[in-house]
Amino acid sequence: MARILVAEDEPSVRSFITRALQGAGHEVGSVGDGSEALEALAQARQAGRPHDLLLTDILMPVMDGVSLALLAARDAPSLRIMLMTGYSDQRERAHGLDAIIHDILLKPFTLDELVTRIQAVLEGA
Template identity: 80%
Template sequence: MARILIAEDEPSVRAFITRALEGVGHEVEAAADGSEALAALGRARAGGRPHELLLTDILMPVMDGISLALAAARDAPNMPILLMTGYSDQRERAHGLEAIISDILLKPFTLDELVERVEAALAQGPR
């Protein structure tokens, strides 16, 4: 299964996503904001175990998901990126990023929807 990095500032949502993806066999690393996630991406690449998917919330403190997605696309151009948001205005901010993101997952989502969208992004393979 895949090595996935999650960036989500809400602890309960982060824990739900982590449990759900680990439950279907993925290896998950979780970060509380975009800055922490960007550092994790760098450590993973330097250590020779890069992530195979980034799943990030759009609205987060320190560094938001849009900034994280842009930096991740620059540093790991083949890694699929899946955005998530619970706010329609935040979804509009992702307009124009189709070249670097696989999809946008709208909150609230079910466990089945989460797994389905993650699997679809992984199946698309490298951008």
């Protein structure tokens, strides 16, 4: 079981992902934007219960997923980070971030694909 934080501004997508990952046995928290995610990550670290993985949408209000990933990796270098997007052109924004981004998941995705890809990232594949 891993501690996962989901940052997704679409409530229905955030709920789907959260339920799917909880069903796979993970402890999952979720927030609606990058700023909230950065705060949740910091609070968890300060409480001695850091997250193992951050799954974040690229396009979000307040702070986007790429900015979030850069700040999260700076603050917690061992955190595994996955991006997701519904826009293939947004993948280009993550170009050059291979050192901190472990995978990019294109929407729409299936429940099986989500769980499989999360597990691969957690296992370091």
